[in-house]
């Protein structure tokens with residue numbers, strides 16, 4: 198039996214934390230402990246300042262000149278390269294644009310069209326729904342002869358990789374459980390059968406080391422409003438391995454993907470590089486804010502970030518074992534921290550009410566139907582002491598049954614389930 202963790206120990210962890218200084222680069226609301234950075238990251242101060250600058254000066258004063266003078270036209274590439282650095286991608290393969298859904302459609306179309314004689318898109322039944330919906334949309338467009346979505350449970354992915362499969366489409370870190378797939382292994386196994394692989398990095402970009410080039414990944418997509426702190430609705434990114442850039446094409450062939458968009462030719466002719474994966478005009482305000490937000494990552498390594506996120510979640514797990522009231526939570530994430538991303542899922546029959554009661558006390562987590570309380574451990578702005586307090590607040594909510602207050606139940610409130 199190890200001795201119980203004390204607040205004194207936890208403050209020591211903060212004092213020794215090499216990332217502790219990063220917290221001061223964010224504008225954080227007071228009296229809030231934010232365990233939802235896996236859904237919408239916090240506001241970096243630099244992003245707030247850039248938002249003002251891009252609206253007041255670049256748009257307001259310099260107007261159309263800003264496309265060149267403030268580099269608006271280059272944003273998809275410059276921002277894409279900042280993300281590339283965080284995802285193990287050499288330059289020239291990553292571009293910032295659109296949403297994951299749209300980018301997945303482009304990647305999946307490109308992959309399917311380059312696989313003759315195969316139609317199966319293999320994915321995981323509990324993948325994030327939009328990924329599956331986009332594949333269903335492509336199936337409807339192309340017909341089942343060209344594109345058929347096949348869903349299996351996670352344990353059957355490897356045994357389902359055969360010569361009928363055109364594309365393996367997976368999310369690196371599961372959005373509910375936080376379970377991580379072995380990207381290197383699955384990509385290799387798929388390649389052995391001639392299968393192309395698309396990885397969705399929604400819950401890994403910015404929080405775990407990803408090695409797209411080293412794993413020989415074919416395509417990847419990801420969003421920037423979660424761990425990359427780009428702000429609500431911030432544009433996503435797409436990675437296409439260099440070896441696929443000349444051979445593949447994507448069907449959303451808008452003018453920004455044209456080799457020479459400003460010649461206004463009636464005929465589409467794709468750019469040579471990753472720019473061919475662009476479609477329309479970039480969302481300049483959002484992308485500028487993201488550009489500034491990404492600078493928070495400039496002087497930290499992904500391994501440091503990973504180490505801290507694991508230490509934070511391990512502390513929370515240790516406290517669930519130490520505080521008797523938290524025995525009521527049933528772990529929904531892998532016990533071995535190396536097998537999970539930066540979040541923890543807990544099953545509880547009243548997870549919704551627990552989540553609402555937590556929020557009422559300033560601890561923001563989220564609820565995922567039907568019974569999951571999901572807590573994210575975004576390491577750039579969370580302190581170990583925050584984790585200590587969160588666990589104690591949750592324990593007290595369970596112990597006193599304060600979650601039974603009708604204000605915290607489904608029926609007690611109208612509107613959106615967060």
Ligand SMILES: *Cc1c(COP(=O)(O)O)cnc(C)c1O
Pocket residue numbers: 296297298299325327328368372397399400420433
């Ligand atoms: C958050 C998330 C998305 C979101 O897709 P958008 O098109 O950017 O809204 C997609 N896939 C996964 C796995 C996610 O977690």
